[in-house]
Amino acid sequence: xxxxxxxxxxxxxxxxxxxxxxxxxxxxxxxxxxxxxxxxxxxxxxxxxxxxxxxxxxxxxxxxxxxxxxxxxxxxxxxxxxxxxxxxxxxxxxxxxxxxxxxxxxxxxxxxxxxxxxxxxxxxxxxxxxxxxxxxxxxxxxxxxxxxxxxxxxxxxxxxxxxxxxxxxxxxxxxxxxxxxxxxxxxxxxxxxxxxxxxxxxxxxxxxxxxxxxxxxxxxxxxxxxxxxxxxxxxxxxxxxxxxxxxxxxxxxxxxxxxxxxxxxxxxxxxxxxxxxxxxxxxxxxxxxxxxxxxxxxxxxxxxxxxxxxxxxxxxxxxxxxxxxxxxxxxxxxxxxxxxxxxxxxxxxxxxxxxxxxxxxxxxxxxxxxxx
Numbered sequence: 357x358x359x360x361x362x363x364x365x366x367x368x369x370x371x372x373x374x375x376x377x378x379x380x381x382x383x384x385x386x387x388x389x390x391x392x393x394x395x396x397x398x399x400x401x402x403x404x405x406x407x408x409x410x411x412x413x414x415x416x417x418x419x420x421x422x423x424x425x426x427x428x429x430x431x432x433x434x435x436x437x438x439x440x441x442x443x444x445x446x447x448x449x450x451x452x453x454x455x456x457x458x459x460x461x462x463x464x465x466x467x468x469x470x471x472x473x474x475x476x477x478x479x480x481x482x483x484x485x486x487x488x489x490x491x492x493x494x495x496x497x498x499x500x501x502x503x504x505x506x507x508x509x510x511x512x513x514x515x516x517x518x519x520x521x522x523x524x525x526x527x528x529x530x531x532x533x534x535x536x537x538x539x540x541x542x543x544x545x546x547x548x549x550x551x552x553x554x555x556x557x558x559x560x561x562x563x564x565x566x567x568x569x570x571x572x573x574x575x576x577x578x579x580x581x582x583x584x585x586x587x588x589x590x591x592x593x594x595x596x597x598x599x600x601x602x603x604x605x606x607x608x609x610x611x612x613x614x615x616x617x618x619x620x621x622x623x624x625x626x627x628x629x630x631x632x633x634x635x636x637x638x639x640x641x642x643x644x645x646x647x648x649x650x651x652x653x654x655x656x657x658x659x660x661x662x663x664x665x666x667x668x669x670x671x672x673x674x675x676x677x678x679x680x681x682x683x684x685x686x687x688x689x690x691x692x693x694x695x696x697x698x699x700x701x702x703x704x705x706x707x708x709x710x711x712x713x714x715x716x717x718x719x720x721x722x723x724x725x726x727x728x
Contacts, residue, residue: 357391357728358696364724369397371720376400381686381705381713383411383569387604389612390697390725396604400704403570416548416568416601417702418585420683423551423600424517425634426540426610427532428467428658430524432630433539439527442467442657449523456501463523465506466516468638468655470645472502473513484583490593494522507644510653514597521596533594544613544620546606552594553601565591568601571685571704585685598683604700607689611698614691635679635691637661662690669711671718688714695725 368386375381376399383400402410434440440449442464447454453461458473465471477483477496497515504511521532528535533551541549548564550557557564571585583589593599613620614635617628626634634657639650654661662670662678669682670690680690686703688711699721701714 359726359728360388360390360393360395361724361726364720365395368717368720368724371717372397372399375713381703382572383415383704384717385411385415385417385569385604385700385702386717387608387611387700388697388721389608389615389699390695394608396608398604402567404572404704411569412567414548414567414603414605416564416603417687417704418568418571418591418685419600419602419607419687419689419702420585420598420685421514422607422681422683422687422689423596423598424514425658425681426536426600427517427521427524427551427596428634429540429626430532430536431463431467431520432626432634432657434524434527436627436630440523446519446523449526450498450519453498453519456499457505458500458502461502461506463520464638464642464657466513466520467657468510468642469512469516470508470510470639470642470655471506471513471516472504472509472511473497473500473515474503475511475513475515477515484590485580487583487589490518490521490595493518507642508646509649510639510645510655514595517597518595531594532596540610540625541606543623543625544606544609546602546609549600549602549606550594551596551601552599553588553591569702569704571706574706577706604702607700607702608698611689611691611700615693615696615698633657635659635661667715668709669707669714669718671715671722673719673722682711682714684708686711686714688718690718692722695722695727697721697725 372384386397388395398411400411443462446461461471524532524535573584613625618626618631637654652665659679662674669688675692675694677694678692682688686705686707688701691698
């Protein structure tokens with residue numbers, strides 16, 4: 357059974373201390389589980405302007421694209437209930453999507469970033485500046501022409517995950533946020549997790565909204581404060597590709613479920629076989645993808661498969677069985693089955709494109725593990 361070596365773990369804590377004390381990163385929340393042992397570590401400031409350590413142990417973070425595989429997990433719940441197949445064409449559920457060369461796009465294409473859709477809408481910033489609702493984004497995605505036919509390229513795309521959120525809504529009759537809450541967050545006791553800021557988080561003497569850690573907005577993105585990551589608009593928007601609000605502890609519950617083959621306490625949230633399928637590289641099974649298109653890439657169903665070629669955010673030492681996802685707000689979530697380990701690293705310092713701080717923390721975590 358894998359164990360944490362305490363003296364090596366102290367190096368992880370010192371590294372986080374240095375990042376926060378020198379203001380390289382305003383705040384970091386860490387939740388790590390190795391074998392049956394869990395450790396957490398919190399450092400930094402709840403608000404950027406704070407002058408001292410103020411990050412609470414129950415701080416809530418906007419985790420950006422870690423949202424994507426969780427939305428995909430909602431699709432997998434519907435698959436287990438017999439509502440859909442991975443090979444189903446998207447237009448079966450959203451008829452207006454099946455135009456402009458998108459007729460052949462399947463749910464599997466969206467889940468593996470092989471649909472040919474672009475990452476963002478061409479007028480993404482204009483829509484956000486206008487505080488457009490999610491429905492407007494979905495409508496414009498339905499009208500898009502893909503960059504390539506489905507199954508030809510591997511191109512990271514938030515637009516495809518937005519469509520998966522709409523599929524969830526059309527099948528379940530609930531908003532994507534409500535479906536995820538009922539089918540995943542409540543059973544997993546993720547009580548401080550929501551896709552988009554719920555109204556009840558703003559009420560009461562100690563509203564939960566006050567626990568949301570403020571993100572340091574990079575200069576190149578600091579255009580208009582009314583639609584940036586810290587704005588009420590974006591927090592409430594609930595983007596299926598990046599709007600999840602959650603805590604390190606709650607994501608630790610999600611990681612524990614995955615590590616236990618879909619089981620959490622006395623409930624089977626997802627089947628063991630579903631987890632296996634979601635976390636294996638799907639790209640070799642897509643016959644229309646060339647070897648060149650697959651080179652250096654690996655995608656399960658929503659999850660990125662970690663390799664030496666795509667180690668940004670994940671460091672240099674994870675096993676080739678590892679999988680996870682990162683977020684543009686400065687977050688990463690990974691599971692390494694070979695090490696029997698998982699980590700949730702949440703920060704408020706955007707680190708694209710390489711996640712340098714997160715990678716260094718991950719290297720320290722892996723170095724502290726005795727895999728015997």
